[in-house]
Amino acid sequence: MDQPIPRRRLAIVLFNLGGPDSPEAVRPFLVNLFTDPAILRVPGFVRPWLGRLIAWRRTRPARENYAVLGGRSPLLELTERQARALEAALAEEAGVEAKCFVAMRYWHPMSDAAAQAVKAWAPDEILLLPLYPQYSTTTTGSSVAAWAEAAGRAGLGGVPTTTLCCWHSDPAFVRATAAILRRAHDEARAALPAEVPLRVLFSAHGLPEGIVRAGDPYQWQVERSVAAVRAALGIPGLDHAICYQSRVTPQRWIGPSTEEEIGRAAREGVAVLVCPIAFVSEHSETLVELDVEYRHLAERLGVPGYFRAPAQNADAAFVAALAGLVRRARASGRALCSFAGARQCPRPHTACPHGLAGAGAVRAAAPATG
Numbered sequence: 001m002d003q004p005i006p007r008r009r010l011a012i013v014l015f016n017l018g019g020p021d022s023p024e025a026v027r028p029f030l031v032n033l034f035t036d037p038a039i040l041r042v043p044g045f046v047r048p049w050l051g052r053l054i055a056w057r058r059t060r061p062a063r064e065n066y067a068v069l070g071g072r073s074p075l076l077e078l079t080e081r082q083a084r085a086l087e088a089a090l091a092e093e094a095g096v097e098a099k100c101f102v103a104m105r106y107w108h109p110m111s112d113a114a115a116q117a118v119k120a121w122a123p124d125e126i127l128l129l130p131l132y133p134q135y136s137t138t139t140t141g142s143s144v145a146a147w148a149e150a151a152g153r154a155g156l157g158g159v160p161t162t163t164l165c166c167w168h169s170d171p172a173f174v175r176a177t178a179a180i181l182r183r184a185h186d187e188a189r190a191a192l193p194a195e196v197p198l199r200v201l202f203s204a205h206g207l208p209e210g211i212v213r214a215g216d217p218y219q220w221q222v223e224r225s226v227a228a229v230r231a232a233l234g235i236p237g238l239d240h241a242i243c244y245q246s247r248v249t250p251q252r253w254i255g256p257s258t259e260e261e262i263g264r265a266a267r268e269g270v271a272v273l274v275c276p277i278a279f280v281s282e283h284s285e286t287l288v289e290l291d292v293e294y295r296h297l298a299e300r301l302g303v304p305g306y307f308r309a310p311a312q313n314a315d316a317a318f319v320a321a322l323a324g325l326v327r328r329a330r331a332s333g334r335a336l337c338s339f340a341g342a343r344q345c346p347r348p349h350t351a352c353p354h355g356l357a358g359a360g361a362v363r364a365a366a367p368a369t370g
Helices: 023-034 047-068 075-089 111-121 137-154 171-191 209-213 218-233 258-268 284-301 316-332 360-365
Strands: 008-016 096-104 125-130 161-163 198-205 240-245 271-276 306-308
Touching: 008 075, 008 111, 008 137, 008 316, 023 047, 047 284, 075 096, 075 316, 096 111, 096 137, 111 137, 125 137, 125 316, 161 316, 171 198, 171 218, 171 271, 171 306, 171 316, 198 218, 198 258, 209 218, 218 240, 240 258, 240 284, 258 271, 258 284, 271 284, 284 306
Parallel strands: 008 096, 008 125, 125 161, 198 240, 198 271, 271 306
Antiparallel strands: none
């Protein structure tokens, strides 16, 4: 009798921001966020006290926001659902047994706990899969760096590791996102009088302009995501705008802001449908900032209609897109982005992992590359 072929164990590490799991966790979560060198780019001797000062100033409004959500972020639960759905989508994959692990950047479970769990499972290979479609040094870059340190402490240096840095215009991701947006667009259009125009606001988390000027490709990748989703929507002459939300520091941030676009819509008598283009799970930026704060702003300014497309969460087509990313990344063995390992970002975006010493920075950030 033929012996069954052993299945290779694939540990998929899903990166996301994380969020407080209780009102008491809000301040330490914010301290972790604002003392990250990738977020607060000031001299190292200044960062600890300045980061704690910013966290202290933001604790009260943040707690008020999380109170709307029952005192805690839903992000971990939703990410765990994505993890289990992705495992199910890969369950019949020939020759591989896939298991997902969640590594949050600023609250538990963080990289050390995830790395220890991966070590205990004893995988044959590891795939780092950020749940940030667009690469930024402040999100994927920071998460990969934190994982590299944690993996080293856990003794995972000998496990072949593939890093996927971005998938901003992956065709399956684009189709899944466009389908969700199309349903929301049809519902919004049906709810509005025929004479009221509708504008789609593609809203992404903002970044300080200085980070973009320093070579971060995030804004360029957001624009590519929007262009791809617009094409997949197939709505001729779609009225749309790209805007940025969640400004948290006094620096000049990339724009226009989502607030500015809502104000413009009010002046022009246009209803708005907000699509969270850089978020793939519901959390405070969507459930509070978009659904409560910006809705109230739109109503106060007289916008004739305010609608919001949901995030992907565990949408079946989105999970299938993640599964496709896993398959292609494993096939490449040295994947950096979802575009056959080829550089997509224009050369001025020097913080693109492809532009960092021939992509060495990202490969070195993982314990090893298979």
